[in-house]
Amino acid sequence: MRLDKFLTDMGAGTRSQIKDMAKKGRIQVNGETVKKTDIKVDPAADTVVCGGARVAYAAMEYYMLNKPQGLVSATEDNLHRTVIDLIKSKPPKGESGEKAHVAGPRRKDLFPVGRLDIDTEGLLLITNDGELAHHLLSPRHHVDKVYFAQVSGALPENVREQFARGITLSDGTPTMGAVLTLLDHEPRRNREDREQETGNRRTGTGRRQNQPDPSDHKGRKIPSGKADV
Numbered sequence: 054m055r056l057d058k059f060l061t062d063m064g065a066g067t068r069s070q071i072k073d074m075a076k077k078g079r080i081q082v083n084g085e086t087v088k089k090t091d092i093k094v095d096p097a098a099d100t101v102v103c104g105g106a107r108v109a110y111a112a113m114e115y116y117m118l119n120k121p122q123g124l125v126s127a128t129e130d131n132l133h134r135t136v137i138d139l140i141k142s143k144p145p146k147g148e149s150g151e152k153a154h155v156a157g158p159r160r161k162d163l164f165p166v167g168r169l170d171i172d173t174e175g176l177l178l179i180t181n182d183g184e185l186a187h188h189l190l191s192p193r194h195h196v197d198k199v200y201f202a203q204v205s206g207a208l209p210e211n212v213r214e215q216f217a218r219g220i221t222l223s224d225g226t227p228t229m230g231a232v233l234t235l236l237d238h239e240p241r242r243n244r245e246d247r248e249q250e251t252g253n254r255r256t257g258t259g260r261r262q263n264q265p266d267p268s269d270h271k272g273r274k275i276p277s278g279k280a281d282v
Contacts, residue, residue, distance in 0.1 A: 071103075166190065
């Protein structure tokens with residue numbers, strides 16, 4: 054592997070920045086200062102120091118990203134920011150603990166494993182490991198994915214059966230079968246209203262059952278937020 058590719062992959066800088074650092078004698082390979090960045094290095098055997106910090110090569114990188122809304126699951130997009138834009142290169146530190154050089158661009162071979170829609174939040178894996186991505190996405194390996202969604206309106210009675218058979222999207226795309234679990238099919242407001250109505254019927258008043266009457270023992274009304282001592 055070329056030295057400049059080694060260092061750019063690890064976020065040490067752009068190729069032009071790496072070349073400039075080499076000219077200034079800030080790059081060493083196996084203890085010797087090198088002035089050319091097109092030399093070959095062995096990531097597994099050679100020791101590379103850039104700007105006073107040793108640079109270890111990682112052939113594969115893995116990021117667990119909690120994707121926020123408003124970003125698309127892509128490597129590049131002309132209209133929206135992508136999940137890759139959230140991955141930042143971090144400059145290594147020298148022996149003193151200070152940053153040894155300015156961080157360059159992140160490696161260009163990272164990609165999201167799968168896709169979450171622009172308005173969807175959740176776990177998304179970012180990597181450059183194509184074999185792992187294939188294993189996770191291939192239907193042959195059948196890796197389950199779990200989604201949580203809040204919906205408005207009423208669902209049909211046979212919605213579980215529809216999901217089990219597979220549904221057809223609005224654009225005509227058929228989907229595979231899935232297991233649907235309804236966590237709470239009654240809106241909270243409707244449930245609270247129903248409980249209020251039930252309490253009213255039981256007590257014959259407009260207050261919930263066991264709710265104290267806002268008056269003292271002499272029958273005087275007590276203003277809200279105050280107590281009669």
